[in-house]
Amino acid sequence: MSDADNPRSAGPLAGLVVLDATQMLAGPIATMRLGDLGADVIKIESPVTGEFNRTHGFENVQIDGEMSTFVALNRNKRSLAVDLKSDEGRQVIHDLARRADVFVQNFRVGTAERLGIDHETLRGLNPRLIYCDITGYGEDGPYRDRPGQDLVLQGYSGSMWSVGKKGDPPLPSALWAADTMTGYQAVIGILSALHARTSTGRGQRVQVDMLSVILDAQLQELVTYLNSGRMPQRGEEASAHASIPAPYGVYETSDGWLTLAMCPLPALGEALDDDWLRSLDDYNDGVTHREQVYRRLRHRFRDRSTDEWIKVLSAVNVWAGPVYTYADIDADPHVAARGLIVEQPHPGHRPVRTLAAPLRLSETPPGIRAGAPALGADSQAVLTELAGYSEQQVRALADAGAIRLGTPAQAAVTAGLPNGGEQ
Secondary structure, X not given: OOHHHOOOOOOOOOOOEEEEEOOOOHHHHHHHHHHHXXXXXXXXXXXXXXXXXXXXXXXXXXXXXXXXXXXXXXXXXXXXXXXXOOHHHHHHHHHHHOOOOEEEEOOOOOHHXXXXXXXXXXXXXXXXXXXXXXXXXXXXXXXXXXOOOHHHHHHHHOHHHOOOEOOOOOOOOOXXXXXXXXXXXXXXXXXXXXXXXXXXXXXXXXXXXXXXXXXXXXXXXXXXXXHHOOOOOOEOOOOOOOOOOOOOEEEEOOOOEEEEOOOOHHHHHHHHOOHHHHOOOOOOHHHHOHHHHHHHHOOOOXXXXXXXXXXXXXXXXXXXXXXXXXXXXXXXXXXXXXXXXXXXXXXXXXXXXXXXXXXXXXXXXXXXXXXXXXXXXXXXXXXXXXXXXXXXXXXXXXXXXXXXXXXXXXXXXXXXXXXOOOO
């Protein structure tokens, strides 16, 4: 039986209307997931070119005339082709926003305001609207205007030093981890805000940024480093896409390493004063001349520091960034300005340095109310509060070895949770 014939196929989010003003990967995967769960997702696209992935795909692979990358990320959606730069198009979005439940966008910081579809504007039209914006580095901090792209964020994350073998350069992942996980975190934030709306009747703003998410994905490694100073140790043998046009990769500089993301080769030619690169003006030239480009650039950046190259490349709109270690993350001014490293309680020891939740909700913000619990620390509180057990029943279970009870001191670490710490 097909989904269309299944009376239960509408999904848990049936009846919700989502306006999807996203492109590339992080935003579309979030809205696709909402569509998979039953929401009516309206994809807002340019009437001229459509979304980026309609015209730019992996090695130009198409499925029935549509780019494979677009097909992969946009199921369960309806397309609305509208010009957001026109007064009429803006009015269309305003009218839809009055009836929608969720609005999602991943424009560069400040773009939504210029288009008149920012949170403040749409909230004025519909106080129940959940407004989610996805950015590379957040709405504030010194990196707020930098491009957020998966490889660049991998460089910032410190993760490139956790794979490969001794002597290898920093190794990027073939997975679109930062993009994908950011999309999932956006879904978590949206669903949380929708739940809060059931009791408050009000919508709110959900903010998710890729840097917070990719750091959060390394909680084990970063908490280990932040509290012990121990870095991941590579062995003698390697541990652990070839579809992206050159020069996508990592390059050595005079004092470290540099990431180069997807960039127009002529722009890179300007930065390097290279006439051959200037001549490669077709998007697919980075695939056609892949090996020549990589050979030409492999050692080209060794004459300047990473910071110098970032300034040079940014001036011609080439997306680049440094390859961080965990120590660089700990000392980074943007990480500090955004408050991404915080503390959580720990029983009998100094507070544990950890990472803040990688999303922000304007009305019901996440927070760290308790540290990691000791084994069985809350058995009694949970069973008496949620299951209605008496203390005698709990003790009998403990005596029989069916459960394990913690001490009052161990339970104190969860005192910020409902009835936490009570014994």
